[in-house]
Amino acid sequence: xxxxxxxxxxxxxxxxxxxxxxxxxxxxxxxxxxxxxxxxxxxxxxxxxxxxxxxxxxxxxxxxxxxxxxxxxxxxxxxxxxxxxxxxxxxxxxxxxxxxxxxxxxxxxxxxxxxxxxxxxxxxxxxxxxxxxxxxxxxxxxxxxxxxxxxxxxxxxxxxxxxxxxxxxxxxxxxxxxxxxxxxxxxxxxxxxxxxxxxxxx
Numbered sequence: 001x002x003x004x005x006x007x008x009x010x011x012x013x014x015x016x017x018x019x020x021x022x023x024x025x026x027x028x029x030x031x032x033x034x035x036x037x038x039x040x041x042x043x044x045x046x047x048x049x050x051x052x053x054x055x056x057x058x059x060x061x062x063x064x065x066x067x068x069x070x071x072x073x074x075x076x077x078x079x080x081x082x083x084x085x086x087x088x089x090x091x092x093x094x095x096x097x098x099x100x101x102x103x104x105x106x107x108x109x110x111x112x113x114x115x116x117x118x119x120x121x122x123x124x125x126x127x128x129x130x131x132x133x134x135x136x137x138x139x140x141x142x143x144x145x146x147x148x149x150x151x152x153x154x155x156x157x158x159x160x161x162x163x164x165x166x167x168x169x170x171x172x173x174x175x176x177x178x179x180x181x182x183x184x185x186x187x188x189x190x191x192x193x194x195x196x197x198x199x200x201x202x
Contacts, residue, residue, distance in 0.1 A: 004062040005088060008049035009034075010042065012070030016081040021089045022066070027053070044160035045181035046136050047188070051157040058150050061142045064092055066099065068137050074101045075135060094141040096192055098133040105131040108186065115172045115183040122175070123152075124190055125199040132189025140192060147194035151201060156184065 003022040007014060010029045017024050027049045028037040040049060050067055066088060073079045079100060087100055108117040109128040117128060156179065163178030190196040 001064065001094070002062040003064040003066060003092060005066045005068065006050070006053050007068055007070060008046040009037070009070035014070055016085065019085050019089075023062075025053070043164055045185075047181040047184040048157065048160050050136060050188075051153055051160060054145055054153045055150065055157060058145070058153070061145055063142055064094060065140045065142075065145070066092070066138075067140060068099070069135050072100055072135075072137055078102075092139050094143070095139075096141065096144050097139040099137050099139050101134040101137045103131065103133055104186075105129065111186070113168075113170055113182060113186070115169075115175065115180070116186045118173060118175055119179060119183055119187050120190060123187065123198060123200045125197045126190065130186055130189040131193075132186050134185070136185055136188050138188075138192065144192045144194060148191060148198060149201065152191075152198070155200075160184065 005017070005020050005022050005024045007017060007024065007026045008029070009026055014026060014034070017026065026034065026037040027040050028034055029040050029042040029049070033039040040052060046069055053065075072084050073081065084100060107128050108120050108130055111117065116130070120128065120130065159175065159179040160181065161178070163180050166177065166180070168180055168182055
């Protein structure tokens with residue numbers, strides 16, 4: 001079973017990735033991308049990185065993608081790099097799994113970031129509960145990505161770019177100026193779960 005570790009980096013020290021036993025692909029959003037990385041504009045945080053990766057590899061995804069931030073030790077830091085590497089290098093079952101960061105299960109109708117419910121209502125024919133990983137750090141089987149059409153990822157990427165680097169508006173109740181990465185960080189929890197029925201595009 002092929003596993004690829006995808007890192008979304010900004011200015012973090014990613015020397016820890018040299019001990020990963022799987023293939024590694026680093027997207028670098030800094031002004032000076034490191035050698036053998038893929039340079040990306042510093043827009044959309046980790047969600048832009050994951051969307052770009054999915055769009056580019058949609059037709060040739062590995063069996064499992066482990067998606068991590070440049071410093072994957074959680075926020076606030078809760079792990080050592082050795083603990084991180086132990087989790088990454090173990091055998092992974094082909095099921096969606098939060099890796100290393102805290103996980104939330106919440107009702108977005110009461111969440112402080114109002115746009116999360118707006119986006120969830122646009123995309124899904126479901127209730128308002130979302131289980132998600134802080135920082136979008138997941139073990140993601142190919143089938144969990146392919147359960148959604150490429151057109152969805154293209155739309156989300158366009159909206160992330162549209163939002164750009166504007167300040168976060170906690171009380172925003174429309175998506176007219178695009179989607180911010182903090183909103184998408186939460187809703188990834190439903191996007192990557194096939195049991196959540198997608199109504200967007202239908």
